[in-house]
Structure formats: structure tokens, C-alpha cells
Amino acid sequence: MTRLFIYIFFCTYSLNALSQTVISGTITQDQGEVLVGANVYLQDSYDGVSTNERGAFSFKTSKTGDAVLIVGFIGYEQVMRKIELKGDTIHLNIKIKEIFNQMNAVTITAGTFEAGDKRQAITITPLDMMTTAGAVGDVYGALQSLPGTSTNGESGRLFVKGGDSNESQTYIDGSLVYVPYNSSVPNLSTRGRFNPFMFKGTIFSTGGYSAEYGQALSSVLLLSTNDMPTEDQLDLSVLSVGAEVADTKLWKNGAITGSFTYNNLAPYMGIAPQNYNWVHPPEYGTGAISIRQKTGKTGMFKFYTSMSKSDLIVKHANPDVSSDLFNYRLANDNYFMNGSWNGKLGEKLAMNIAASFTRNNDGIRFDTATVDQKTVGTHLKNVFTYPFTEKFTLKFGGELFSKTYSQNALIPSGIHFNTFTNHELSVFTEAQIYASSKFITRIGTRLENSDYLNSIKISPRISAAYKLTDNSQFSLAYGWFYQNPLDDFLLYTHHLNLERADHYIFSYQSSINKRTLRAELYYKDYKDLVKMTNSVIYLPSTYSNHGYGYAGGLDLFWRDNQTIKNGDYWISYSYLNTKRNYENFPNEAVPTFASRHNLAIVYKHWLNGLRSLVSLNLKYSSPRVYNDPNSPVFNGAKMMPYRSLDLSWSFLYRKNIIFYGAVTNTLGFKNEFGRQYTSTPDSGGNYPGIAITPQSNRFYVFACFITLTKKGNANQLDKIE
Amino acid sequence: MKRIILSLAVVLCSLLAMAQNPQFFRSMGETLGQYCTCKSVADFQSLSNKFQMISNVEKNEWLPLYYYAHCYILMSFIDQTDAAKKDSYLDVAEKSVEKLIEMAPSESEVLALQSFYYTARLVVNPMERGQKFSRLSNNAIGKALKLDATNPRAQLLKIQGDMGSARFFGKDPNTFCPQAADLLANWDNFKPKSPLYPIWGKDQLEGIVKGCH
Numbered sequence: 001m002t003r004l005f006i007y008i009f010f011c012t013y014s015l016n017a018l019s020q021t022v023i024s025g026t027i028t029q030d031q032g033e034v035l036v037g038a039n040v041y042l043q044d045s046y047d048g049v050s051t052n053e054r055g056a057f058s059f060k061t062s063k064t065g066d067a068v069l070i071v072g073f074i075g076y077e078q079v080m081r082k083i084e085l086k087g088d089t090i091h092l093n094i095k096i097k098e099i100f101n102q103m104n105a106v107t108i109t110a111g112t113f114e115a116g117d118k119r120q121a122i123t124i125t126p127l128d129m130m131t132t133a134g135a136v137g138d139v140y141g142a143l144q145s146l147p148g149t150s151t152n153g154e155s156g157r158l159f160v161k162g163g164d165s166n167e168s169q170t171y172i173d174g175s176l177v178y179v180p181y182n183s184s185v186p187n188l189s190t191r192g193r194f195n196p197f198m199f200k201g202t203i204f205s206t207g208g209y210s211a212e213y214g215q216a217l218s219s220v221l222l223l224s225t226n227d228m229p230t231e232d233q234l235d236l237s238v239l240s241v242g243a244e245v246a247d248t249k250l251w252k253n254g255a256i257t258g259s260f261t262y263n264n265l266a267p268y269m270g271i272a273p274q275n276y277n278w279v280h281p282p283e284y285g286t287g288a289i290s291i292r293q294k295t296g297k298t299g300m301f302k303f304y305t306s307m308s309k310s311d312l313i314v315k316h317a318n319p320d321v322s323s324d325l326f327n328y329r330l331a332n333d334n335y336f337m338n339g340s341w342n343g344k345l346g347e348k349l350a351m352n353i354a355a356s357f358t359r360n361n362d363g364i365r366f367d368t369a370t371v372d373q374k375t376v377g378t379h380l381k382n383v384f385t386y387p388f389t390e391k392f393t394l395k396f397g398g399e400l401f402s403k404t405y406s407q408n409a410l411i412p413s414g415i416h417f418n419t420f421t422n423h424e425l426s427v428f429t430e431a432q433i434y435a436s437s438k439f440i441t442r443i444g445t446r447l448e449n450s451d452y453l454n455s456i457k458i459s460p461r462i463s464a465a466y467k468l469t470d471n472s473q474f475s476l477a478y479g480w481f482y483q484n485p486l487d488d489f490l491l492y493t494h495h496l497n498l499e500r501a502d503h504y505i506f507s508y509q510s511s512i513n514k515r516t517l518r519a520e521l522y523y524k525d526y527k528d529l530v531k532m533t534n535s536v537i538y539l540p541s542t543y544s545n546h547g548y549g550y551a552g553g554l555d556l557f558w559r560d561n562q563t564i565k566n567g568d569y570w571i572s573y574s575y576l577n578t579k580r581n582y583e584n585f586p587n588e589a590v591p592t593f594a595s596r597h598n599l600a601i602v603y604k605h606w607l608n609g610l611r612s613l614v615s616l617n618l619k620y621s622s623p624r625v626y627n628d629p630n631s632p633v634f635n636g637a638k639m640m641p642y643r644s645l646d647l648s649w650s651f652l653y654r655k656n657i658i659f660y661g662a663v664t665n666t667l668g669f670k671n672e673f674g675r676q677y678t679s680t681p682d683s684g685g686n687y688p689g690i691a692i693t694p695q696s697n698r699f700y701v702f703a704c705f706i707t708l709t710k711k712g713n714a715n716q717l718d719k720i721e
Numbered sequence: 722m723k724r725i726i727l728s729l730a731v732v733l734c735s736l737l738a739m740a741q742n743p744q745f746f747r748s749m750g751e752t753l754g755q756y757c758t759c760k761s762v763a764d765f766q767s768l769s770n771k772f773q774m775i776s777n778v779e780k781n782e783w784l785p786l787y788y789y790a791h792c793y794i795l796m797s798f799i800d801q802t803d804a805a806k807k808d809s810y811l812d813v814a815e816k817s818v819e820k821l822i823e824m825a826p827s828e829s830e831v832l833a834l835q836s837f838y839y840t841a842r843l844v845v846n847p848m849e850r851g852q853k854f855s856r857l858s859n860n861a862i863g864k865a866l867k868l869d870a871t872n873p874r875a876q877l878l879k880i881q882g883d884m885g886s887a888r889f890f891g892k893d894p895n896t897f898c899p900q901a902a903d904l905l906a907n908w909d910n911f912k913p914k915s916p917l918y919p920i921w922g923k924d925q926l927e928g929i930v931k932g933c934h
Contacts, residue, residue: 050771513803655886
């Protein structure tokens with residue numbers, strides 16, 4: 001100790017004896033405000049000081065000659081200033097600029113809901129996908145409590161901003177999922193094929209999306225799968241409707257997960273009352289393998305493959321034939337493969353290469369008819385991203401979609417086999433320009449060529465966002481969006497063109513202290529929709545692209561996880577005004593899938609003492625229309641409104657054990673989705689019809705999730721379904 | 722949590738130093754001496770500035786960078802403005818911790834700091850980050866203890882983590898008290914490799930042991 005003091009004393013003393021330069025001044029930021037705590041020092045020396053509460057600094061140095069003064073502060077660009085030390089006094093007033101940081105800069109929010117684990121300012125998170133009541137672990141179910149979407153109980157698919165469900169596409173790690181939903185019987189609800197636990201991030205775009213995405217008139221859902229797992233583990237899930245086992249093994253820079261899922265609704269349907277008579281309740285089996293491999297410093301290779309089979313037989317009405325119910329059997333075989341590599345080629349150029357393959361077979365037997373539908377699709381995509389500067393990034397790439405769809409129908413009138421193959425080659429480019437951290441523009445264009453339809457289309461896309469204050473911003477988006485007509489039309493003809501929708505979106509968002517308000521106005525102009533002059537589907541000579549329509553509306557979203565301690569709620573409301581004249585419509589009319597008012601109120605509460613997350617979801621959709629052939633007005637009849645109060649409860653029993661329970665439509669509201677009519681009138685000139693009801697009035701599910709690791713107690717906090 | 726963290730700004734006031742790089746030892750010694758007077762974000766900001774200055778000169782020394790990162794982690798705990806601000810401090814800490822692991826991959830203290838960093842990320846948003854970061858933190862602690870089972874800071878962080886999760890799961894955190902008391906009794910027996918090596922944690926542990934009775 002004594003020696004140190006002597007040493008310090010000696011040093012200080014000797015330094016003081018030398019000639020010294022005093023450097024002083026103030027540090028201010030661009031707008032003139034002083035910076036407190038900025039680091040001011042001479043390069044490669046121990047001489048320096050932090051600025052005081054007035055932004056001032058002053059220090060002495062015994063160095064002489066040329067030197068470099070460095071000013072640094074978190075979030076600001078470092079300033080280097082050459083100075084000459086001559087033993088006198090140097091006074092400097094230095095301004096430093098805020099670093100341009102894309103993470104803090106304005107983002108384009110028009111039409112987009114983004115979720116990830118990095119960003120704070122997000123409107124919906126991956127955890128929400130699991131814990132929102134009513135979703136029951138379905139990716140698409142969770143999205144149905146966001147603005148711009150509606151819940152159509154007879155489908156379960158995504159309907160976005162006045163668009164039909166087939167106008168939405170799902171991408172996993174950059175490549176298209178041709179068949180994202182489980183196969184299902186007409187008028188019965190379905191679910192997504194993928195377990196939400198697979199994904200770390202979600203971008204749900206309800207319009208105005210990037211030129212990178214084509215073949216979608218209404219929306220794209222971009223899912224990115226989890227990166228490397230952290231340790232070896234075995235996951236066991238036991239549900240009231242099935243079970244899953246997944247095992248993960250790690251090696252240096254890589255990992256593999258194998259899983260097997262089996263679901264059978266027979267025991268459940270034996271207990272819970274059903275609205276349909278099931279001869280063979282739905283039974284599903286899926287085996288999947290997922291591989292991760294880090295390559296080099298920045299690269300990541302991901303591979304996923306799954307095989308699944310499902311089978312079901314349900315009594316279904318065929319009012320055209322008789323009032324009796326007939327067996328409807330649906331057997332599905334699905335093979336899916338998805339691979340991607342993300343990484344850097346050199347210092348700046350980033351590349352994402354992705355591929356997917358789907359083979360899907362639906363075997364349908366209904367009464368005396370047998371129909372086999374087969375989809376074989378591949379998607380190859382390569383995207384390059386090059387940041388010329390922090391503020392200017394260019395993205396460009398190309399993709400190839402290839403799809404064969406065939407239908408083999410054995411019906412009493414004979415055998416009908418139809419098939420088509422389409423190759424779609426597209427290139428796209430998009431520039432992202434920040435004029436400042438307050439203003440961003442994205443301009444892109446996409447060129448696609450379909451060989452089957454013999455058509456070339458150009459889609460311009462533009463979007464921009466401006467930050468009004470630190471917490472609020474507005475964005476705009478405009479673009480042309482093309483999509484091929486439905487497979488059911490393309491089976492019979494290639495004399496059709498792509499359908500088109502133009503999007504106009506204006507969005508405002510304000511986020512203060514974990515409270516977010518978002519309002520979005522939009523208008524979609526549909527053109528070149530497929531129209532049948534004669535409503536018979538087998539007369540392709542009557543098909544044309546003369547259909548048209550529009551959809552306009554207002555979406556509101558309010559989320560607050562600040563006001564109530566341990567509580568979090570959001571309110572989503574969508575107003576929709578839409579009409580179309582397409583397909584078999586005799587005149588312009590509201591389509592069946594559109595409801596004017598959609599409301600979802602979600603509340604979640606963490607009960608600390610019970611280590612439970614309870615969630616409640618109230619949904620309301622105003623009456624939709626359907627066509628009653630007994631009425632002279634097309635689509636003039638109205639269904640009941642849709643109402644549902646869903647509850648879920650997740651209990652963290654141990655670090656690695658979670659119990660979960662959920663019930664949908666707790667209060668048992670009666671829901672009906674219109675009526676199904678015969679195609680020809682009876683002897684009295686009336687068309688008899690029967691009501692389309694949900695599968696059951698309520699749905700209950702119970703589950704237990706267990707994670708086993710070598711250490712025995714991995715935390716499962718965010719794995720609450 | 723706040724209480725625990727604030728007490729992490731620990732007495733680092735006494736240091737002896739003599740070596741081949743006297744200026745380095747002198748500056749480090751002086752700067753470390755200021756740890757005990759730091760309370761606010763601004764205090765730690767200017768302290769971290771000094772460590773940054775030293776680490777810019779002494780490019781092969783990992784210790785200045787270690788304390789630089791440590792300051793930023795503490796700042797994320799003290800600053801109560803908003804989550805984005807906390808994350809911005811931790812972005813700085815993250816870069817330094819990554820660099821530290823490259824510089825001193827087999828240093829138990831570095832891995833203990835990494836675990837501390839992960840815990841700080843978790844605390845910003847426990848609901849969203851609970852699973853991911855508690856695992857990462859546990860893994861880092863495991864590695865730290867593997868490199869040096871006697872490292873008192875690694876042991877302390879482990880006890881803290883275990884007690885926190887016991888509390889959360891409605892079990893008795895006091896089952897870890899004998900471990901804590903034992904660690905405290907042996908705390909001074911741990912000899913840092915040099916006077917500049919981390920010594921923080923004793924105050925905090927004393928707080929834990931006191932809470933046991």
C-alpha cells in the first residue's frame with residue numbers, strides 16, 4: 001500500500017513538473033443541447049475527462065505535438081479532431097451528431113404487424129401467439145384477433161381486409177408454403193399445419209407489402225423459425241386430443257430436432273357434444289425433422305421436413321340428392337420440405353436462399369363420388385441485400401414457382417381428369433432510402449411471367465413513413481398486387497389473366513410507454529377478377545377477367561400493458577365496406593366472407609401467486625350475408641352475428657412443466673354461418689335449405705407440456721400454449 | 722431486484738499494484754477506486770468513459786473492457802426511463818462481452834459477466850425474455866464454474882438465480898441459505914489473480930445472508 005502511494009505521489013509530482021496543455025470546451029448535440037457524460041480524451045493516451053452537467057470539459061495533458069482529440073457518447077457519432085499541443089490552452093466547442101440507427105429510426109408500419117424478440121416497439125409478440133385465448137395454439141387463430149382480419153367460423157382461415165382466404169399467402173424462412181392449412185370438409189373450420197412453437201418471429205402484412213412478395217392479393221404472413229436451440233432436450237406434450245414428443249440433440253454449431261405428433265379426436269368427441277355426426281373423428285399423424293447448422297461467422301442453414309397423414313369421415317348433407325346425410329371421407333397425405341441459408345458474402349452483401357417443396361393429396365369420397373386432388377409445388381428463391389450506406393439499401397432477387405394441380409373425379413356421369421402446370425418466374429428489386437432517421441421511403445418493382453397463362457406483369461410498390469414525434473409516426477403504402485386465378489378455374493382453361501388488386505393504405509401509430517394506438521385507413525381496388533357469365537363451372541368458354549370490386553375500411557388497434565399491473569389488454573376493431581362483381585355473382589354484391597364490423601377484446605393477466613397466465617378473448621362480427629335462392633336479391637340474406645367469449649389458463653407448475661386449459665365460446669352463444677340450399681327448387685318452387693353450424697358450440701382442450709434436459713429443469717415460461 | 726443490483730456497485734477501493742506497465746496499473750487502480758462512489762447513471766457513465774479510454778490504449782488487456790461492460794450492465798439496472806434505453810446500454814455491453822469472450826475465452830470471470838449480462842436482458846422484459854435468457858444465463862454460469870468452481874461471483878450469481886426461481890415457484894428460497902453463508906465465510910479466501918481482477922459481490926452476498934434470518 002505504502003509503495004503504491006509513494007508511486008502515485010511520485011508520478012503525479014513528476015507530471016506536474018512538465019509543461020502542460022489545458023484542453024477545455026463544451027460538447028453539444030446537433031440541436032444545440034449540451035451532452036452530459038460524453039467521453040473526451042486524447043487518442044492512445046490516458047488523458048481525458050467526461051463532460052459535466054453543463055456539457056463542459058477541461059483536462060490537462062503533458063503530451064506535446066500533434067494529437068487527436070476523440071469525443072464519444074453512446075448513440076452518437078464519434079468525432080476525431082486533430083489538435084496541436086503546445087503547452088498553452090485550447091478551447092473547443094464541438095457538436096456531435098446522433099448516430100443513424102435503423103433500430104431507432106422510423107419504420108414502415110402501413111399494413112404491417114411485426115413481432116420479434118429484439119424490438120421493443122412491437123404491437124404483438126410471439127408469446128401472444130401462444131397465450132391468446134381462442135387461438136388454441138393455432139398461428140392463424142391468434143392472428144384473427146388483430147385488426148384487418150375477421151373470424152369466419154366455417155373456414156378458420158385468414159380473411160384480410162375484405163379479401164378471400166385464398167388471397168393470403170404464408171412463407172416460412174422466405175419460401176412459400178403451398179398448403180398451409182390442414183385439409184378440411186366444406187363448412188368446417190380448419191387450423192394451420194404448423195406448431196407456433198417453431199417460430200421466433202412473425203411479420204403479418206395486411207397490405208402494401210414489399211416487392212419481394214408476389215402471388216397474393218390481400219396479405220402475406222412471414223414466419224421465421226427458431227435459431228439454434230440452447231441445449232439437448234426432450235419435449236413431451238400430452239393433450240386431450242393427442243400427444244407429441246420432440247427430441248433435440250446439439251453438436252458443435254448445429255442441432256437436430258425430431259418430432260412425432262399424433263392427434264385423435266375420437267375420445268374427446270365421445271364426451272363433448274358435437275353438432276355433426278362423426279363416423280371417423282379426425283385423426284392426424286405427423287413426423288418432422290428440423291436441422292440447424294451455423295456456417296462460418298454469420299451464416300445459418302435451416303432445414304425442415306415433415307410428413308403427415310390425416311383421415312376423417314363425417315355425415316354431411318347433400319340437399320341436392322336427398323334429405324339424408326351421406327358419409328364424407330377425407331384422407332390427406334402431405335409432404336413438406338423447406339430449406340434456407342442466410343448469410344453474408346463478403347463484408348456487406350447478404351444473401352438469403354430458400355427453397356420449398358410440397359406434395360399434397362386429398363382423397364375425397366362423398367356419397368357415390370370419388371375425387372382425388374393433388375398439388376405438387378416447388379419454390380426457389382434467392383434474395384441479395386446490399387447496404388450501400390447505412391441509409392441506402394438495395395434488395396434484389398428472383399424466384400421460381402412451379403405448381404401442378406390435378407383433379408381426378410369419378411362421378412356417376414363418368415371419369416373427369418384435369419390437370420395444369422404453371423411455372424412462374426419473377427424478378428424483383430427494391431430500394432430502401434432513409435432521408436433522415438425521421439423519413440423512409442421504399443420503392444420497388446416486380447416482374448412476373450407465367451408460362452401457363454402466357455402473361456407478363458409488372459407490379460410497382462411504394463411505401464413511406466414519417467416520424468412526427470419520438471413516439472408517433474404515419475406511413476403510406478401503395479402498390480399493384482397480382483395473383484393467379486383459383487386452381488378450380490385454371491384446371492379448365494389457360495385463357496385467363498392474373499387477377500389484380502391495388503392497395504392504398506394510410507396508417508398512424510403512436511406508442512408511449514407500453515401503450516400503442518394504431519389507426520389505418522385503406523382502400524383496395526380489385527380488377528381483372530375471374531367472372532363467369534354463366535354460373536356453371538364446367539363452361540370455361542364463359543370465363544373472363546371482367547370481374548371487379550372494392551374494399552375499403554378503417555382498422556383500429558389499442559394495446560396497453562402499462563395501466564393494469566400484471567395485466568395486458570388490446571382492443572381491435574375493423575370497419576369494412578366491400579362489394580364485388582365476380583365469379584358467379586349476377587351483379588355487384590357483398591361477398592359472403594365479409595362482415596362490416598369486427599371487434600376483438602383480449603385481456604391477459606399474470607397471477608403471480610398462482611404462477612398462471614389467464615386470458616380472455618371476446619369477439620364479435622356483425623352479420624355476414626349469404627345467398628338465399630328463394631329471395632330475388634343476390635346475397636341478400638343475413639346470418640346471425642358471430643359472438644364468442646374464449647378463455648384460457650396456463651399454469652407454470654414447475655420450471656419444466658406447464659398445464660394448460662382452454663375453452664372457446666364459454667357462454668355458449670349460438671352461432672350459424674348461413675344456410676346451404678339445393679341447386680334446384682322443389683315441386684313447390686322453393687329451395688329448401690339447412691343451417692350451417694359450427695362443429696360444436698364449445699371446444700375444450702387440456703394439455704400438459706414437459707421439457708426434460710440433462711440438468712433436469714429447463715424453464716418453460718414462454719412455451720405456454 | 723433493484724436493491725440487489727444497486728448493492729452490486731461494490732467496494733473496490735483498496736488495490737495494490739506494481740508491474741511492468743505502471744501507467745496501466747495506476748490508471749486502473751484509480752478508476753477502480755471510484756466504483757464505490759458511483760450511484761447514478763451519470764456516475765457510471767463517466768466511470769465507463771475512463772475504462773473505455775484505458776481499453777483503447779491497452780488493446781491486449783481484457784480487464785478495462787470487462788469493467789466497461791460491467792458499468793453498462795449496471796446502468797441498465799439503474800436507469801428507469803424505458804425499456805429501449807435499457808436495451809441501448811445492453812447493446813453496448815453485448816458487444817464488449819462478445820469481444821471479451823474472444824480475448825479471454827477461458828477466464829471464469831468473463832463468463833460470469835456474460836451470465837450477468839443475460840440476466841440484465843431478461844430483467845428488461847421478464848415475460849417475453851424469461852425462457853430464452855434464463856437459459857443463456859444458466860449456461861454461462863455453468864461454463865464459468867467449470868473453468869473455476871471457486872469463483873465467488875459465479876457462485877453468487879448461481880445462488881441468486883436459484884433463490885429467485887425458488888421464490889417464483891413457491892418453494893423455500895432459504896434452502897440456499899447454507900450455501901450463501903458458506904460462500905460468505907470463504908469469500909476472503911479467494912485470491913484474485915491480480916489486484917486488478919474483479920472483487921465485487923461481497924456486499925450483495927452479505928445482503929442475501931442477512932435476509933436469511
